[in-house]
Amino acid sequence: MNTDALIDRLASDVKTVPRHAAARQLVLSLAGGALVTLVLVVLVLALRPDLGQAVRGFAFWMKAIYTGALGVAATLAVARLARPEPMRLAALWPVALPVLVVAVIAAVQMAQASPDSWRALWLGSTWKVCPVNVLLLSLPILAVLLAWLRRLAPTRLAAAGALAGIAAGAWAATLYGLHCPEFSALFVVTWYSLGILLGGVVGALLGPRVLRW
Amino acid sequence: MPVSDDQLRTWMAEGLAGNAASHAALLRAVAPVLRAFYRRRFGHEDAIEDLVQETLIAVHTRRISYDPSRPLSPWLFAIARYKMVDHFRRSRSTVPLEDAEHVASDAETEQDIHARLDIDQLLATLPPKQASLIRAMHLEGHSVADVARSRGIGESAAKVSAHRGIKALALRMRQSGP
Numbered sequence: 063m064n065t066d067a068l069i070d071r072l073a074s075d076v077k078t079v080p081r082h083a084a085a086r087q088l089v090l091s092l093a094g095g096a097l098v099t100l101v102l103v104v105l106v107l108a109l110r111p112d113l114g115q116a117v118r119g120f121a122f123w124m125k126a127i128y129t130g131a132l133g134v135a136a137t138l139a140v141a142r143l144a145r146p147e148p149m150r151l152a153a154l155w156p157v158a159l160p161v162l163v164v165a166v167i168a169a170v171q172m173a174q175a176s177p178d179s180w181r182a183l184w185l186g187s188t189w190k191v192c193p194v195n196v197l198l199l200s201l202p203i204l205a206v207l208l209a210w211l212r213r214l215a216p217t218r219l220a221a222a223g224a225l226a227g228i229a230a231g232a233w234a235a236t237l238y239g240l241h242c243p244e245f246s247a248l249f250v251v252t253w254y255s256l257g258i259l260l261g262g263v264v265g266a267l268l269g270p271r272v273l274r275w
Numbered sequence: 276m277p278v279s280d281d282q283l284r285t286w287m288a289e290g291l292a293g294n295a296a297s298h299a300a301l302l303r304a305v306a307p308v309l310r311a312f313y314r315r316r317f318g319h320e321d322a323i324e325d326l327v328q329e330t331l332i333a334v335h336t337r338r339i340s341y342d343p344s345r346p347l348s349p350w351l352f353a354i355a356r357y358k359m360v361d362h363f364r365r366s367r368s369t370v371p372l373e374d375a376e377h378v379a380s381d382a383e384t385e386q387d388i389h390a391r392l393d394i395d396q397l398l399a400t401l402p403p404k405q406a407s408l409i410r411a412m413h414l415e416g417h418s419v420a421d422v423a424r425s426r427g428i429g430e431s432a433a434k435v436s437a438h439r440g441i442k443a444l445a446l447r448m449r450q451s452g453p
Contacts, residue, residue: 065306068328072335073299079291084339145340146353215333215340217357274361275333 084214088141091210092233095203099237102199107241121245124167128250129235131160132258136229140207143222144214151221157228161255168247183246189253192242196235196257197264203230204265211273223269224262231261278304279396283347291338302331305351312355322362330358397444405440412437 063071080086103109116122135157142149172180186192207226216222235254244250283301290298309330313323333354341350394414398406411422412433423433 063328065324065328065331066303068331069299069302069306072302072331073295076290076293076295076298078293079339081291081343087339145342145350146337146357147345147349148353148356213337213339215337215354215357217353275337 084144085141087213088137088144088210091206092137092203095206095230096233096237098202099199099234100240102202103237103241107195107238109240110243112243113240119245122239124164124247125239125242125244125250125254126236128160128164129232129239129254129258131163132157133229133232133236135160136225136232139225140211140222140229143216143218143225144211146215146217148217151218154221154225157225161251164247164251164255168251171247180248183248184252186244186246186249186253188242188244189249192238192244192249192253193257193260195242196231196238196254197260199238200227200230200234200257200261201264203233204261204268208265208268208272212275215275216269216273219269219273220266221269222273224266226269227261227263227265228258230265231258234258234261280346280348283351284343287338287341287347288343291341291343298335302334305334306331308351309355312352313359316359326355326358326362329362330355333358397447400447401440401443405436408433408437409440413441 110116139154139157168183171183175183204227207230208223211222211226235258238254244253283304286297286301286304290301306327309327310323313326317323317326334351337354341347398409401409408422408426411417412419419430419434423430426433
């Protein structure tokens with residue numbers, strides 16, 4: 063087909079694209095994926111029995127704010143990577159900021175505790191399942207984020223996939239906080255972050271395969 | 276028919292609002308820009324037209340990824356570059372060294388194209404005869420004698436007319452400058 067004929071054909075199919083359509087679809091997709099993850103947390107893992115008491119404590123909100131801030135930062139990065147214009151990946155460094163803050167809190171908590179208790183602060187009682195749970199819970203959110211990215215125009219496919227995985231992991235970890243009884247910052251910065259990072263690795267591997275256009 | 280980024284943005288905005296004629300105008304205007312973009316990097320013509328068409332389809336189907344508050348050309352060239360890299364990957368060919376240099380100097384090339392768009396825009400503000408004199412003498416590098424003869428005017432008349440035009444442009448740029 064010659065190019066003029068192609069242009070005529072394309073121009074015969076012009077749908078309206080509302081302002082901020084991409085952002086709105088991103089938020090709706092995230093909400094849908096997060097709902098699936100929430101159902102899994104409630105039905106499969108069950109809410110922590112002392113949830114009513116926990117929401118009045120520091121640890122619950124430390125976890126929620128850490129993972130929520132990471133979720134917001136990584137989601138913004140995904141939104142940027144969904145546009146094709148070149149960017150320096152170094153501009154993504156704010157995503158690491160919440161991790162640094164929790165690492166500082168962990169250091170303070172360790173300084174206040176006796177060295178004998180460090181191991182307990184670090185491993186808690188659920189370190190073996192925490193990263194795997196976060197990773198599995200992140201998959202529904204990762205799926206909707208990748209589906210959204212496929213409609214846009216990412217040009218750094220591995221990076222876009224990785225940040226989608228980190229965003230999915232962070233949101234999943236936020237909801238996992240409704241189940242998880244752990245309270246130490248050292249635990250959170252290690253095992254939550256590991257689960258989120260695994261989500262990023264899965265996303266980075268999937269990106270170049272599923273996001274090409 | 277080069278057009279300004281502002282004109283492209285206007286067409287894109289109208290196209291996003293559902294105006295098919297503006298969308299067609301946008302695609303028609305970017306096609307030659309894309310052709311020039313790929314021609315600088317490829318020898319074979321058929322590959323160029325394939326890429327132009329693929330990029331036009333991407334511009335059409337991925338309009339949602341354009342942020343209307345930003346200039347359009349960087350978005351367009353980013354898509355063009357992605358399609359080119361994808362083309363190399365699919366055809367499993369490697370980029371020869373000279374071409375790799377071109378790819379690396381994309382920014383410069385884009386600036387060249389932008390500069391040409393700017394010049395064309397400026398020249399369009401002059402009377403057509405004056406603009407074509409300036410184009411022939413100063414952009415295409417023909418001699419004053421050739422230009423004057425081909426237009427059936429005196430050499431000094433051609434020189435004076437082109438000179439006046441350039442002075443008018445200089446004045447306009449100073450006024451609209453930062």
